[in-house]
Amino acid sequence: MTQNKAIAAEQSAEDQLVLESIDKWLERDVRAKVMKLDHADEYPLEMVEQMKELGLFGATIPAEYGGLGLSATTYAQIIEKISSVWMSLSGVVNSHLIMAACVTKNGTEEQRQRFLPRFATGELRGGLALTEPDAGTDLQSIRTRATKDGDHYVINGTKTWITNGIHGSCFALLVKTDPEADPRHKGMSMFIAEKADGFRVSKKIEKLGYKGIDSAELIFDDYRISADNLVGGVEGKGMQAALSGLELGRINIAARGCGLADAALKESLKYAQQRKTFGKPIAQHQAIQLKLGEMATRVRAARLLTYDAARAYDSGERCDMEAGMAKYFASEAAVSNSLEAMRIHGGYSYSKEYNVERYFRDAPLMCIGEGTNEIQLMIIAKQMLERHPA
Numbered sequence: 001m002t003q004n005k006a007i008a009a010e011q012s013a014e015d016q017l018v019l020e021s022i023d024k025w026l027e028r029d030v031r032a033k034v035m036k037l038d039h040a041d042e043y044p045l046e047m048v049e050q051m052k053e054l055g056l057f058g059a060t061i062p063a064e065y066g067g068l069g070l071s072a073t074t075y076a077q078i079i080e081k082i083s084s085v086w087m088s089l090s091g092v093v094n095s096h097l098i099m100a101a102c103v104t105k106n107g108t109e110e111q112r113q114r115f116l117p118r119f120a121t122g123e124l125r126g127g128l129a130l131t132e133p134d135a136g137t138d139l140q141s142i143r144t145r146a147t148k149d150g151d152h153y154v155i156n157g158t159k160t161w162i163t164n165g166i167h168g169s170c171f172a173l174l175v176k177t178d179p180e181a182d183p184r185h186k187g188m189s190m191f192i193a194e195k196a197d198g199f200r201v202s203k204k205i206e207k208l209g210y211k212g213i214d215s216a217e218l219i220f221d222d223y224r225i226s227a228d229n230l231v232g233g234v235e236g237k238g239m240q241a242a243l244s245g246l247e248l249g250r251i252n253i254a255a256r257g258c259g260l261a262d263a264a265l266k267e268s269l270k271y272a273q274q275r276k277t278f279g280k281p282i283a284q285h286q287a288i289q290l291k292l293g294e295m296a297t298r299v300r301a302a303r304l305l306t307y308d309a310a311r312a313y314d315s316g317e318r319c320d321m322e323a324g325m326a327k328y329f330a331s332e333a334a335v336s337n338s339l340e341a342m343r344i345h346g347g348y349s350y351s352k353e354y355n356v357e358r359y360f361r362d363a364p365l366m367c368i369g370e371g372t373n374e375i376q377l378m379i380i381a382k383q384m385l386e387r388h389p390a
Contacts, residue, residue: 015074021054022078026085034086038358041211043167048092051122056093058120060248061100065116072248072310076255080306083259084266087362088213090259094252095127095163098245099172102128102190106232106241115170115192124194126168128249129159129218130242136161137375139174139242140184144220146175146191153177153191153230155198155223165216166201170194173220174242177235188238190231198223209361243320247313249370250323254306257330257366261302264334264341264359265295271345282344291340298337302330321383324376331366331373338363 029050037044051057060075061067070078075097082090100119103111118124135141144157155175162171173193181187193199198221205215231241269292272283282288309326312319338359342349349356367373 066120079255126170166214185239190238254326298333
């Protein structure tokens with residue numbers, strides 16, 4: 001039984017209908033427009049509205065709060081499909097659903113009732129505000145400060161590389177409520193912060209790839225927020241909330257890697273059978289066959305790891321190791337396959353008339369986002385040592 005058939009056998013008819021609708025949407029409304037939007041670095045407003053109609057902003061939000069209530073396994077399939085056509089669109093959904101996961105897993109019931117239905121429809125759309133100019137992987141070094149003032153907090157600081165920062169309206173904002181806490185993570189808290197006075201976008205970040213989607217720097221200057229927006233209603237739980245959301249985020253990155261690696265493979269298979277040298281298709285040359293064989297194996301292995309992590313997430317197990325493995329391997333597979341696709345396409349790979357140059361620009365981001373691959377390897381090693389003591 002193939003991977004896709006095995007996964008399909010575990011899914012409901014409703015899940016299959018969702019996946020079919022994604023396929024139809026990508027072919028009808030997305031594929032033909034990607035190259036123009038990507039080259040212009042133009043935000044896909046029309047596609048985002050269509051994503052709202054498809055219910056994608058509520059994909060993993062429980063049905064009781066107005067979402068689709070999809071499993072992480074089905075969500076990963078959706079992200080793989082989208083990323084095989086245009087990876088940037090997957091980021092519009094990913095950061096938003098990490099924010100939703102933070103509220104679902106760590107928020108009070110009042111916060112779930114207040115925010116999740118509006119997240120699910122896309123009325124409130126946004127993402128995760130963790131990274132700062134001097135703090136990326138080392139989140140405990142953030143400087144954005146929230147100071148209690150009656151029944152409000154006053155927040156000052158800067159966040160950068162925030163997906164959906166310009167067009168989004170609401171963010172899961174990680175801050176320090178007690179900079180002197182020891183250990184440092186006990187002084188970190190998370191707020192659901194809607195844009196208002198004191199919360200502004202300072203600039204759009206220009207990028208090598210991942211075009212179209214808005215990555216921005218956010219400034220908080222005496223931004224006042226109600227204490228009711230403190231996730232969980234208790235200070236000191238921000239790091240826990242962020243990490244719980246990042247498990248889903250890393251599964252998303254892994255699925256993106258699968259989609260992009262597979263797209264590079266399929267483009268290469270097609271081109272290698274059409275392009276001829278020395279009187280025969282280059283697919284008949286052993287050197288090209290070696291590349292295609294490695295590319296196909298990477299895609300299959302990446303999928304197996306990704307859906308293994310998704311199943312662990314769905315079962316409620318701790319899955320930071322599984323998600324880390326999937327994120328690490330699938331992102332590296334995307335980078336390797338994008339480079340091999342360029343080599344197979346030769347000079348045409350450097351032309352903007354072909355998709356492979358975009359794959360090459362988009363792939364490296366996945367080795368950095370949601371925790372660098374070096375950090376993933378450290379997480380994997382620490383979990384292995386913990387699970388297998390000598």
